[in-house]
Amino acid sequence: MTVNRRDLLKAAAAAGALNLAWPLATGLSPAQAREAAEKLGAVYDRAPFTLGVASGDPQPHSVVLWTRLAPEPLAAEQDLPEVVEVAWVVAKDAGLRRVVARGTAPASATLGHSVHVPVDGLAPGRTYWYAFKALGRTSRVGRTRTAPRGRVGKVTFAAANCQAFHDGYYAAHRGIAREDVDFVVHLGDYIYEHGQVGGVPEAHVRDHDGPEILTLADYRKRHALYKGDASLRAAHAAHPWFLTWDDHEVVNDYSGTGGGAPFMKRRAAAYQAWFEHMPHRDSFGGSALPDPEIHRVRRWGDLLELTVLDLRSHRSAQNLPDGTILGAEQKAWLKKTVDRAPDSWHVWANSIMLSQLRGRPGGSYMFTDQWDGFLAERKEVLGHVHASGLEDLVVVTGDWHSAFVDDVRTDFDAPDSPLVGTEFTAHSVTSGAYSPEWNAKNGPLMGKANPHLKYFEGNRYGYDVYEVTPERFSAHMRVIGDRRDPRSPVSTLTTFHVDRGRAGSYEDDATKASPAQYRRD
Numbered sequence: 001m002t003v004n005r006r007d008l009l010k011a012a013a014a015a016g017a018l019n020l021a022w023p024l025a026t027g028l029s030p031a032q033a034r035e036a037a038e039k040l041g042a043v044y045d046r047a048p049f050t051l052g053v054a055s056g057d058p059q060p061h062s063v064v065l066w067t068r069l070a071p072e073p074l075a076a077e078q079d080l081p082e083v084v085e086v087a088w089v090v091a092k093d094a095g096l097r098r099v100v101a102r103g104t105a106p107a108s109a110t111l112g113h114s115v116h117v118p119v120d121g122l123a124p125g126r127t128y129w130y131a132f133k134a135l136g137r138t139s140r141v142g143r144t145r146t147a148p149r150g151r152v153g154k155v156t157f158a159a160a161n162c163q164a165f166h167d168g169y170y171a172a173h174r175g176i177a178r179e180d181v182d183f184v185v186h187l188g189d190y191i192y193e194h195g196q197v198g199g200v201p202e203a204h205v206r207d208h209d210g211p212e213i214l215t216l217a218d219y220r221k222r223h224a225l226y227k228g229d230a231s232l233r234a235a236h237a238a239h240p241w242f243l244t245w246d247d248h249e250v251v252n253d254y255s256g257t258g259g260g261a262p263f264m265k266r267r268a269a270a271y272q273a274w275f276e277h278m279p280h281r282d283s284f285g286g287s288a289l290p291d292p293e294i295h296r297v298r299r300w301g302d303l304l305e306l307t308v309l310d311l312r313s314h315r316s317a318q319n320l321p322d323g324t325i326l327g328a329e330q331k332a333w334l335k336k337t338v339d340r341a342p343d344s345w346h347v348w349a350n351s352i353m354l355s356q357l358r359g360r361p362g363g364s365y366m367f368t369d370q371w372d373g374f375l376a377e378r379k380e381v382l383g384h385v386h387a388s389g390l391e392d393l394v395v396v397t398g399d400w401h402s403a404f405v406d407d408v409r410t411d412f413d414a415p416d417s418p419l420v421g422t423e424f425t426a427h428s429v430t431s432g433a434y435s436p437e438w439n440a441k442n443g444p445l446m447g448k449a450n451p452h453l454k455y456f457e458g459n460r461y462g463y464d465v466y467e468v469t470p471e472r473f474s475a476h477m478r479v480i481g482d483r484r485d486p487r488s489p490v491s492t493l494t495t496f497h498v499d500r501g502r503a504g505s506y507e508d509d510a511t512k513a514s515p516a517q518y519r520r521d
């Protein structure tokens with residue numbers, strides 16, 4: 001029988017019984033919390049590896065392996081020794097017989113008994129399998145893949161974003177787990193900090209009707225709940241991931257340091273819990289508590305350069321004449337990255353929409369939490385892209401809970417200004433989008449108001465798969481049939497292409513007639 005967790009939570013909220021149905025409600029024991037989570041479809045791996053395994057930040061010779069020991073995943077404190085030695089192994093085969101590297105790493109209570117192992121000495125462009133052992137138990141086997149070097153004929157990757165647990169099942173991640181991709185990029189809103197269970201898009205949520213989370217224990221439990229969805233663990237175990245974050249990893253619409261000391265404490269707790277649950281390579285070297293550095297640039301031989309951006313940690317408030325979304329240091333780094341860029345495809349992993357978005361002709365920007373709230377900096381960065389002669393730029397974006405395709409221009413108010421790239425904004429995994437009525441009414445209005453906007457579809461959930469060859473960059477919009485069904489089948493709604501050396505995208509003839517609420521002809 002399929003349990004529909006979205007409707008179940010809504011019903012519980014309506015009946016005033018959310019404190020029993022919501023696994024992270026205060027007052028529940030760890031066992032009760034787990035029972036509530038299981039009623040919402042959570043199924044954990046065998047202890048102590050309940051949260052599964054993951055790998056991340058693949059490079060030609062290195063990848064990071066992750067796990068966390070959490071015998072009671074929703075407990076505030078794990079009943080474990082202060083430090084537990086965890087053995088790890090990497091092999092050329094799924095049976096873990098042809099071992100290429102092995103070792104041990106300490107899992108300490110300080111970092112929630114998480115383990116991050118940077119494995120070096122691997123061969124480029126190869127698939128490997130790995131597992132962990134601790135407390136007499138062995139984890140599931142994960143699969144990962146290093147980046148290739150030299151001439152590369154093809155790279156395929158998936159992008160996911162916005163996966164509110166209370167809004168549905170991760171059938172999209174089940175799809176990603178089954179995709180033949182080299183890696184996955186997560187564009188943020190991996191968790192949601194609030195307990196709001198309605199279907200209202202987050203940008204409109206100002207008053208949350210559930211308990212917010214504030215402490216390290218709160219954020220740990222939230223991450224552990226989300227990892228209870230078996231499809232998410234499957235997607236982690238199947239491919240290496242890159243991660244950036246957006247606001248809900250901490251709190252809705254936050255910026256930099258705004259909020260003072262209590263906020264900084266909350267942010268530190270959120271960042272630490274995030275790190276403890278992600279296959280993220282960091283530079284603090286175990287000598288301090290995590291303050292994860294997100295932005296990085298990685299290459300897949302001569303074919304693809306991936307630039308991961310952090311649009312949260314270093315930003316100022318919105319709508320300031322001299323405001324910044326990147327922060328001075330990251331902006332200088334991004335410009336240098338553009339200057340040094342090789343002749344290849346350039347992908348920016350960008351958590352929130354870069355392109356201008358007015359709600360209706362002559363109207364104002366819809367959301368100034370996205371790049372529209374940082375006009376001078378957007379102009380400066382895109383002007384730099386143009387001045388440097390960077391070509392073949394594709395920006396992949398999350399946050400909006402609906403799919404958009406945009407032409408990226410140096411000045412969005414001047415439709416004849418230079419076209420410097422394409423932005424693909426992907427559907428969300430589960431997080432609620434606007435209603436079909438809203439989409440039908442506003443899709444054409446947004447199209448009219450934004451001459452660079454080519455496509456809008458907001459009635460579906462899913463993820464994107466990008467297929468990259470020397471000649472062409474293709475974006476396949478994968479959608480699920482129903483987020484209330486954990487096994488909902490995946491299909492391709494439409495495909496857009498960008499040809500190498502030619503800025504601008506075009507829709508594939510075969511899917512041009514697919515449903516959408518706006519399409520520029």
Ligand code: FE
Binds near residue numbers: 162163189248401
């Ligand atoms: Fe979101």
Ligand code: CA
Binds near residue numbers: 189202246247248399
């Ligand atoms: Ca967001």
